Amino acid sequence: MIYFDNAATTAPYKEALKTYITASEKYFYNTASIHQSGKDAAKLLEAARAQILDLMGLKTYDLVFTASATESNNIAIQSMLRQKKQFGSTILTSELEHPSIVNVLEEMKKDGFTVKYINTNEDGKVDLDHLKSLLDSDVVFVTVMALNNIIGSIQPIEEITRMLKDYPKVHFHVDATQAIGKTDLNYNGVDTISISAHKFNGVKGIGGLFIRDLATMRPIQYGGGHEYNVRSGTVNLPGAVSMAKALRLTLGEAREVKERLSQFNEKIRTAVRDLPFIYLQPKAASYIVNMAFIGAKGEVVVNALSKRGIAVSTTSACASKLATLNETLLALNNEDKIIEGSIRISMGRHTSEDDVNKLITALREVYEELGDVLK
Structure with missing residues (x-):
């Protein structure tokens, strides 16, 4: 299978796997x-923590190890909002967030919070003027993802x-899960930032x-009060040290990979631009191409490509089985038929x-195969 679903998960570095096994043994x-x-184990954990903070340029921050970015997002949101309730009840977020943000915020509404959504520009970025207009004395929490997992903005x-x-x-909370190794951002000044190793060629968990x-x-x-009494539970030491290894390797080759994938991105776009019933979302991060087969269902296209040995996805792997239109593509004012026919190619x-x-x-073959379905 030729793999084009790297926004869902990535193959771990052999070096990261070796580190994981060695630490486990x-x-x-x-x-x-x-x-x-x-x-001795605790000393190794702190060395991994210090290395990750250094690599991220966040030496003045603390790092709490979790099981996933979903858990990190939950901790950041629920922990802070429980304390902020006495000071205000308004949360601001983008229309582009991952379910691990959106669904938590929906739950927080039950505790009396109001969620307001920041408008999205045509290029898939949040509208800063609209954000500024929403800020007032009742706002206590803002969360915006660093890099969108659907279109790469x-x-x-x-x-x-x-x-x-x-x-x-x-x-201010930032879900940086998709951004590591994909773009250079300065997170200093952000209050909390979430990451997950399996998105940058580390192990899962x-x-x-x-x-x-x-x-x-x-x-x-x-x-038991592990991880600064923020996240209890026996710490995944092999995972932590292998994450440090994966992060170092990822950042070390980030520029070369980004340049290469940017060329591939443009090559894919050029190859389908002449097809009248293909719609391309704006280009942003080099590793994502989101396109729609207008008139078809994205699931049909995914399955047709899978039969040809090509793995792509519809939207987020965390939401691909839900029978709802994708929030990111809705925020960009796409017609329903474009959203329904969308696939995500992630390198x-x-x-x-x-x-x-x-x-x-394969894309052109599937296009021809669908024939009169497209319109």
Whole structure:
């Protein structure tokens, strides 16, 4: 199978897998144990934590290891809103967020919070003027993802951070899950940032939450007080050290991979531009191409490509089985038939030009096969 679903998950580096196995074999101890082996494991954990903070340019932050970006998002949102309720009840977010943000915010409405959505520009970025107009004394939380997982639009995180300096009681959270290794963003000044290792060629089951002011965080589940008493549960030490390895390798080759995938991105777009019933979403991040087969269903196209040995997706893997129109594509004012016929092609470090050529051939074959369905 030729893999074009890297926005869903990525193949781990062999080096990251080796690190995971070595840590599992040699440092299987509980990092909370007070015997010498436990202390050695804890020392390795702190080395991994320090390396990740350094690589991310966030040395003044703390890092809480979690099981996923979904967990990190839940901790950031629920922890802060429980404390912010006495100061205000308005949450601002983009129309482009992942379900692990949107669904938590929907739950917070039951606790009396109001969620307001920031408008989206034609290029898939949040409308900063509209954000500014929404800010008032009742706003206590703002969350905007760094890089959209459906179309790849990169959000103006630094500009938002500067804007929010005039609103000190507002907590700014960024879901950076898709952005690591894909774009250069400065997260300094953001209050909390979520990441997940399996999105940048690490192993599954390990994520992180960067926290600017650890004293402001409270647990949302209770246990033994691991990870600064923010996230209890035995720490996944092999996952943490392998995440540090994957992050170092990813950032080390990020520029070369980005340049190569940008060329592939344009090649795919050029190959289908002449097809009258193909609609291309705006180009943003180099590794994502979102297109629609107008008149067809995205699931039909995905299955037709899968039969040809090509793996793509419809929208987010976390929402692809839901019978609802994608929020990101709705925010860009796409017609229903475009949203329904959309597929997401997402490339990664292993994507080759031969893979791209085979994808293009398959796309055109499927287009011809659908024939009169397209309109």
